Ligand SMILES: Nc1ncnc2c1ncn2[C@@H]1O[C@H](COP(=O)(O)OP(=O)(O)OP(=O)(O)O)[C@@H](O)[C@H]1O
């Protein structure tokens with residue numbers, strides 16, 4: 500990306516600065532304190548996460564970005580209570596997280612709907628599990644299905660839906676339990692670019708209208724800058740906080756902002772953090788032997 504007089508990504512307009520001031524005054528929904536996670540693998544001990552500290556405020560949208568293997572999924576699994584930390588703590592509204600619970604909704608990249616249940620039954624499942632009677636659960640599920648615009652598909656099975664529709668159901672299923680926080684691990688990673696853009700807009704609409712805090716992992720810089728209030732940038736080996744960025748792009752967001760100077764400046768900064776020019780490793784080069792004549796060069800101008 501060329502830097503044609505991009506502003507400093509830390510420069511915030513008065514409205515954005517004011518928004519962050521107000522955001523910091525909101526209650527802390529989730530707090531991560533000194534979180535470390537080590538795994539024992541056959542190569543010995545691997546430190547996946549080291550000393551992570553983070554406070555996520557109520558109704559905040561936090562994105563996480565970082566190179567592959569830096570511990571993003573491990574982090575979200577610990578926040579979900581699916582994995583135990585080796586040291587440190589995760590608190591949800593001040594209470595220690597030790598196991599999965601309905602106040603934390605999860606959406607993964609892979610389609611995780613029950614294939615043998617209809618859309619409606621998939622959404623009803625968690626509600627019935629948490630003790631709601633069947634009629635009430637069915638009424639709630641119908642409301643969610645309407646909200647995600649899939650009224651015609653309530654009796655369809657997951658294999659009859661497109662990828663985007665499946666993820667809409669997965670989001671509705673997670674939200675139906677009224678979680679305090681929605682934990683999303685690359686939820687749109689398997690979707691084509693157009694569907695992905697629609698899903699981003701759709702998630703923003705949900706977030707604006709529903710009282711929920713979002714923690715969202717992505718590999719896609721545009722997606723992170725477009726969605727997030729703040730972006731947690733992690734670095735690898737061990738997974739540590741590299742920077743916590745306050746995105747200077749005003750809310751509410753719209754696709755026109757993708758080309759705004761503050762959007763591009765933030766994206767450029769993250770790109771430099773993740774791929775510093777001096778740190779090109781040997782792994783980045785292909786070890787190819789030339790198998791065409793020297794003058795047969797597709798890279799040159801004929
Ligand atoms: N159950 C496990 N046992 C041993 N090592 C593990 C286990 N789970 C994760 N790891 C290691 O922890 C590190 C972080 O993995 P993790 O899946 O959290 O990374 P990630 O940032 O989500 O990667 P990606 O971007 O590719 O999804 C990796 O080195 C991985 O090999």
Ligand SMILES: [Mg+2]
Nearest residue numbers: 571572573684
């Ligand atoms: Mg991952």
